[in-house]
Amino acid sequence: MPQMAPLSWLILFVFFLMILMLFNMMNYFCSLPLLNKSEQSKIKTKNLNWMW
16 A cells, blocks of 8 residues: 555664664674773772771
């Protein structure tokens, strides 16, 4: 039906956008940055204990 063509194009566009956003989020959140040994030694953590 020609009347339904814009609706199917809209559904395809939304489907493509959802796949694109899912792909980008997976690439962004699944990659872990690699730290060098020198960069790891520069990071200093301080233990804060409760005094009570």
